[in-house]
Amino acid sequence: MAEIAPTPDAFDIEVGTLIVGAGACGLIAALAAHEAGQEVLVIEADPVPQGSTALSAGLIPAAGAALQAEAGIADDAARFAGDIQAKAKGENDPALVAALAEGSAGVIDWLSTRYGLPFSVVSDFDYPGHSRRRMHGLPSRSGAELIDRLRATVEAQGIDLLCGRRAEILYHEGRTITGAGLRAPDGTRETVGCAKLVLACNGFGGSRDKVAAHMPAISDALWFGHEGNRGEALDWGTALEAGTRHLGAYQGHGNVAHPHGILITWATITEGGIQVNREGKRFWNEAQGYSEAARVVLAQPGGEAVTIFDARIAGIARQFEDFRNAEAQGAVRSADTLDELAAQLDLPADALHAEMSAITPGETDRFGRLWGETRLAPPYCAVRVTGALFHTQGGLVTDGSGRVMAADGTPFPNLFAAGGAACGVSGAGDSGYLSGNGLLAAAVLGRAAGAAAL
Structure with a gap:
């Protein structure tokens, strides 16, 4: 169960940036934070990183990326933003849409050139709602390959990745997050202090109660996402009086x-x-x-x-x-x-x-x-x-850098959310989902949240 608690007298260990979740979002955030000179620890509940990313095709839409230009595809962020808003019937925050569309090419170029991930454009068919062919994927067109390559890259960079640890408690002083309480598979507990926390732990599709409460029209559907998506980010955010939006998306x-x-x-x-x-x-x-x-x-x-x-x-x-x-x-x-x-x-x-x-x-x-x-x-x-x-939005309201916003519109000083933990750009229900939106938010907001300085 996700809880919040006052800061303990001491933490077992302390790091600069703590990232909860080692899906695509968390691993990309880790690379960006490490590149920015931060001391990083990524924790993951599973024995091996996988998450909902591994169940997907691993495709990330990007407008104006170098690989698009090489394929002769003319595209830009404004067109992409227009496609996102058209699919969602204008229900999205325009600033967030702009941030994702404008950051999309940069994150693909960065992963390709800086870390050698062999992306290519899906150029032989169209995805609904996209006015250009802008889906970028790895050779197998599988999310499992994306996770495996990102994990290997994180390990090659010497970034600490601790698996088999589920975050259950966030420690705080007012709106400042001071650390997290973790539980190991054998039930033992440990605490980690941090100067910055990034929630990259996806949405709440694995919680049938939350699905029934927020999206009853789909509550009887087969749950195809990762069972670990229980909505901890939403629970923590609600307890901390964070803003939420589009929980039915x-x-x-x-x-x-x-x-x-x-x-x-x-x-x-x-x-x-x-x-x-x-x-x-x-x-x-x-x-x-x-x-x-x-x-x-x-x-x-x-x-x-x-x-x-x-x-x-x-x-x-x-x-x-x-x-x-x-x-x-x-x-x-x-x-x-x-x-x-x-x-x-x-x-x-x-x-x-x-x-x-x-x-x-x-x-x-x-x-x-x-x-x-x-x-x-x-x-x-x-x-x-x-x-x-397949997945839900965690619903936490963030700015374009992934910083979590309180219900009163002011930012938390050191709490970030991205990927499925954050409100994305799928409008208020299901009809606003544009192909690749989930991994778009994971990649762009994950990179921004990881690189952000306090």
């Missing part, structure tokens, strides 16, 4: 292979795929995005759908390690005809034929989806999917 995902529990890239849709329910009927405009899909898919009979695409699209999707794993586990079905595909998935073949025939290239369908010129063609592919809750 979340990223859903309506394309999780079922029952395999593997994320299927939305390229299966954006390149021309469709979703049908158990009756073989389409039920919405799939082009809206995978976060919106979670609720819509869950509302179908049995809370599931079938995503249908073809071999051409499968070739694009295969750049993602998750998709390759799904194929290896038999989640991806294929057939030379729609009748064979329908039989494999127990779908009414006549309904499936009718839906495919109703799609006219270059025209807008009855759901408002505008189709491209390329039709699905045999061999066909399909995955049975369900809707999931």
Whole structure:
């Protein structure tokens, strides 16, 4: 349980900057703090850093990055900020949106050139809501690779990383944080004093009570994030009278292979795929995005759908390690005809034929989806999917440097939050989630929070 308490008489150890959480946000914050000359300790509850980052595709959107320019993609922060606000219906803090958009290119360039992370731009398909191709990922297109490379980089820099320690208490004197109380797996406790604290411990999706309280529409969804995301940052912030905002914002995902529990890239849709329910009927405009899909898919009979695409699209999707794993586990079905595909998935073949025939290239369908010129063609592919809750925002209000703001609008002197612990730029619900927003906030705010001087 997350608690706050007065400063003890003495701490077991003391550091300059203490970072709670070793996901992408915490590790990036550690690199930035170390580079700024700070003495850094990162603590992580898991035996090995992973978090929700490891469950994602590990893609970070960035506008105006060097790799974009090399790929011939013209982009800038203003366009990116406009895309973020358009997806969230203008519900975000404009200053925070600007800070993230303007910092996006710098963080990718920094990780690429300073630390040698081999990013490249996903240049063969579009993500919903992005007006330019700006998603940057590592070769495997997996968050597990991103975490592993960041951890190895942190270790190579000689930064202390202590795993198997869960922060349970924040010590404070008024609004000044003085340290944290940790618990080891064997139950023993230790205290760490610090001059600066960065909360990089993600949101509260692993707490079913908090999810039900703040986002009841998605409370019955499969929780696909890390079970350690219990909302400690929110609990500490609330106890310290920090400001909170958009606690109902979340990223859903309506394309999780079922029952395999593997994320299927939305390229299966954006390149021309469709979703049908158990009756073989389409039920919405799939082009809206995978976060919106979670609720819509869950509302179908049995809370599931079938995503249908073809071999051409499968070739694009295969750049993602998750998709390759799904194929290896038999989640991806294929057939030379729609009748064979329908039989494999127990779908009414006549309904499936009718839906495919109703799609006219270059025209807008009855759901408002505008189709491209390329039709699905045999061999066909399909995955049975369900809707999931992938991550929530911790909701702590911060400025553009990640400094936590109190409810009265004044800043805490030495408390920072970033990534899932902070209020991000997904608006107030699920419809404002722009692909990559979570890792964007983790990378940009994490870097800013780590580098910030007191």
